[in-house]
Amino acid sequence: MAKTQYYVPVGPIHPALKEPIRVEAKVEGERIVEVDVKRGFAHRGIEYMGMKRNAIQTLYLSERICGICSISHPYAFVIGSEKALGIEAPPRAQYIRTIIAELERIHSHILWLGVVAHEMGFDSLLFWTWKGREKVLDILELLTGNRINYSVFMIGGVRRDITESQAKAIKDMINYYRIFTEEMKDVFLADPVYKARTRGVAQLSRDMAKKLNVCGPVARAAGLRMDVRQDNPYDAYADIGVRAVVPQDIVGEARGDAYDITLVRIYEIEQSLDIIEFCLEGMPEGKIMAIPNYVALLAKIRRSEGEAIGMHEAPRGEVIHYFKYGNKRDGPVVWKVIAPSYNNINTWGPLLLGAEVADIPIVVAYIDPCMCCNDRVAVVRDENGRIIDPATLHLKAVEKTRKLREELGVRE
Amino acid sequence: MDRRVSARLTSRIGPPIRQPFWDVGKLLLKETVVPENAIAWIFNAMPIVSFAASMTLLLYIPFGVLKAPLEGYGDLVVILYLLTLQSLAMAIGGFASGSPFSSVGAQREMVLMMSYEMPLATVIVGFAVLYKSFSLTTIASTPVWGVAGPLAAMGVLLLFIALLVVTPAELAKLPFDIAEAETEICEGMLAEYSGRNLALFYLSDAVRGFAMAALEVVLFFPFTLTSMLNLNLTGTPYYVVEALWFLFKVMVIYLLAITLVRTSFARFRIEQASMVFWVYVNIIALVGLALVWLGV
Numbered sequence: 001m002a003k004t005q006y007y008v009p010v011g012p013i014h015p016a017l018k019e020p021i022r023v024e025a026k027v028e029g030e031r032i033v034e035v036d037v038k039r040g041f042a043h044r045g046i047e048y049m050g051m052k053r054n055a056i057q058t059l060y061l062s063e064r065i066c067g068i069c070s071i072s073h074p075y076a077f078v079i080g081s082e083k084a085l086g087i088e089a090p091p092r093a094q095y096i097r098t099i100i101a102e103l104e105r106i107h108s109h110i111l112w113l114g115v116v117a118h119e120m121g122f123d124s125l126l127f128w129t130w131k132g133r134e135k136v137l138d139i140l141e142l143l144t145g146n147r148i149n150y151s152v153f154m155i156g157g158v159r160r161d162i163t164e165s166q167a168k169a170i171k172d173m174i175n176y177y178r179i180f181t182e183e184m185k186d187v188f189l190a191d192p193v194y195k196a197r198t199r200g201v202a203q204l205s206r207d208m209a210k211k212l213n214v215c216g217p218v219a220r221a222a223g224l225r226m227d228v229r230q231d232n233p234y235d236a237y238a239d240i241g242v243r244a245v246v247p248q249d250i251v252g253e254a255r256g257d258a259y260d261i262t263l264v265r266i267y268e269i270e271q272s273l274d275i276i277e278f279c280l281e282g283m284p285e286g287k288i289m290a291i292p293n294y295v296a297l298l299a300k301i302r303r304s305e306g307e308a309i310g311m312h313e314a315p316r317g318e319v320i321h322y323f324k325y326g327n328k329r330d331g332p333v334v335w336k337v338i339a340p341s342y343n344n345i346n347t348w349g350p351l352l353l354g355a356e357v358a359d360i361p362i363v364v365a366y367i368d369p370c371m372c373c374n375d376r377v378a379v380v381r382d383e384n385g386r387i388i389d390p391a392t393l394h395l396k397a398v399e400k401t402r403k404l405r406e407e408l409g410v411r412e
Numbered sequence: 413m414d415r416r417v418s419a420r421l422t423s424r425i426g427p428p429i430r431q432p433f434w435d436v437g438k439l440l441l442k443e444t445v446v447p448e449n450a451i452a453w454i455f456n457a458m459p460i461v462s463f464a465a466s467m468t469l470l471l472y473i474p475f476g477v478l479k480a481p482l483e484g485y486g487d488l489v490v491i492l493y494l495l496t497l498q499s500l501a502m503a504i505g506g507f508a509s510g511s512p513f514s515s516v517g518a519q520r521e522m523v524l525m526m527s528y529e530m531p532l533a534t535v536i537v538g539f540a541v542l543y544k545s546f547s548l549t550t551i552a553s554t555p556v557w558g559v560a561g562p563l564a565a566m567g568v569l570l571l572f573i574a575l576l577v578v579t580p581a582e583l584a585k586l587p588f589d590i591a592e593a594e595t596e597i598c599e600g601m602l603a604e605y606s607g608r609n610l611a612l613f614y615l616s617d618a619v620r621g622f623a624m625a626a627l628e629v630v631l632f633f634p635f636t637l638t639s640m641l642n643l644n645l646t647g648t649p650y651y652v653v654e655a656l657w658f659l660f661k662v663m664v665i666y667l668l669a670i671t672l673v674r675t676s677f678a679r680f681r682i683e684q685a686s687m688v689f690w691v692y693v694n695i696i697a698l699v700g701l702a703l704v705w706l707g708v
Contacts, residue, residue, distance in 0.1 A: 008513065008597070121593065121679030122679070123422070124422045125678075127422040127423060193678045193680070196681075197680075197681065356681060356682075357597065358679075
């Protein structure tokens with residue numbers, strides 16, 4: 001007797017996946033036999049908007065690319081812009097940037113740990129981790145004035161200094177999280193139920209990780225020693241000498257499953273605490289902006305020409321911004337953003353195939369997907385350089401399909 | 413109380429104690445939607461079957477010193493069937509709704525039922541061996557700890573542990589809420605239910621929760637407050653005090669078996685849950701049964 005097969009649609013609206021993407025899984029009993037990931041539900045055109053504004057406006061627009069990593073995109077933006085424009089941020093500003101970026105990594109990782117616990121029905125852990133996360137959000141608010149979209153980075157520096165009292169608050173926070181990470185190791189890594197639900201789930205081998213071109217903690221969990229902070233050090237990271245956290249250094253082997261990724265993330269929180277401590281102790285004195293006058297900065301941008309790539313290791317993986325300045329404009333002529341989720345979502349197809357329905361939320365959550373990071377606008381121009389609108393593009397596609405069908409002799 | 417205590421355990425405040433009544437009231441006022449490809453009459457009948465089964469179940473359980481209204485018309489085996497009937501009604505309703513989530517949920521419910529029925533039946537057989545009767549009235553009238561010898565008492569303790577583990581599965585609560593897993597299959601069997609139908613399932617779930625905890629109290633802790641404290645109460649105060657004492661015992665059992673467990677565990681996968689019941693809980697229950705048998 002043939003087994004009954006069902007289509008289980010996950011998304012665009014689903015309790016496990018709050019983001020606009022659709023995973024269609026064909027299941028036989030509990031086993032997934034076919035899977036299709038459809039994306040492209042949100043269109044924001046943020047790059048297009050950025051190319052119409054000046055560089056400072058675009059910088060704060062870039063914070064809005066992602067809801068959680070509100071420092072990752074501006075970080076890549078300022079690094080890329082500084083390279084393209086030939087501006088160097090003062091050392092103190094570089095250290096402050098690093099501190100804020102690492103604070104963000106702590107909050108993003110703790111958030112992820114809570115989410116993955118929720119996906120497997122462990123809501124108590126979700127509440128506990130998110131309660132612990134409040135501390136770092138408070139510190140970010142103290143330093144920048146905002147809990148999200150900090151608006152503190154600037155091309156050539158930062159807009160706020162870290163005072164003595166703030167430094168003391170950060171040190172208190174570090175002590176708090178030293179204890180908190182130890183507790184997290186107990187409740188996540190040593191818990192038998194958590195182990196049972198994550199060991200062997202979403203297992204990504206080293207070769208597979210390379211083939212799928214994944215990045216960030218997903219790649220590191222599979223044993224690939226890759227981290228932008230280690231490979232292309234920038235700002236204070238160059239002084240620190242960051243080493244990528246990989247499971248083989250901690251437990252001896254990398255299996256690349258959901259358990260390993262938890263391991264990597266918890267140990268990365270510890271690493272971030274070390275980095276922040278290092279930056280606080282060795283913080284250079286001096287100014288925090290290379291060009292404090294915004295009008296002068298915009299004038300310099302208008303005079304400059306150049307292109308560059310800015311990279312930053314966001315909590316989810318590498319964020320890459322490509323820039324081209326010139327044409328006497330005070331904003332980027334070309335701005336191209338690549339977010340880590342774009343690479344990591346490729347893992348869903350192969351990992352879901354053969355998995356169980358119960359593992360869908362874990363496979364989906366383990367890469368920490370961010371759809372708003374992925375939605376970039378694509379501008380298509382015709383042979384005369386005019387932008388083609390979506391309706392015309394659709395018509396052209398239909399025409400071309402008809403033509404191809406006629407050529408191949410295919411009938412409806 | 414369950415939601416309130418669970419919230420307190422996770423540093424939250426939780427909803428007011430009368431929230432479940434508001435929930436049911438609101439659901440009863442809302443529109444009942446029947447999916448297009450559902451088998452409408454089965455889809456609509458199953459909540460009623462489930463609710464009827466749970467209410468009948470309640471009538472079989474003695475409330476403290478008050479006798480069960482239907483005592484003498486059935487015994488533990490009927491209770492076992494009524495418990496199964498509810499889960500079955502939910503599973504059939506899930507299949508009839510025609511939604512893929514519900515179908516997966518119903519499949520999971522069936523597998524789960526097959527897993528936990530065996531230890532549940534073993535517990536009931538254990539009591540039958542001890543009392544030479546399936547009648548709940550006989551069991552409730554004499555506390556089990558007085559009847560059983562030391563060996564049998566150990567067996568009864570093991571049976572109690574097995575029943576405690578079965579309770580969350582029977583009531584579809586974490587870590588065994590696999591059939592309704594919210595983040596996996598959007599509440600599974602209940603995904604398509606709304607309005608009055610959902611309210612009936614909600615009510616039958618609540619009643620079943622009370623009945624299950626009450627059953628555990630009747631089987632394992634039937635001690636009355638007056639006999640424990642040598643009180644000399646008669647008439648209305650006697651019944652009121654005993655009823656409050658019974659409610660207190662039920663609440664303690666519910667909090668122990670369900671609230672604490674569901675707050676401190678992650679959801680199992682279906683095969684892990686089956687493993688737990690078929691291997692570990694079954695062994696506990698069978699060893700308990702063997703001890704009871706040897707001790708009698």
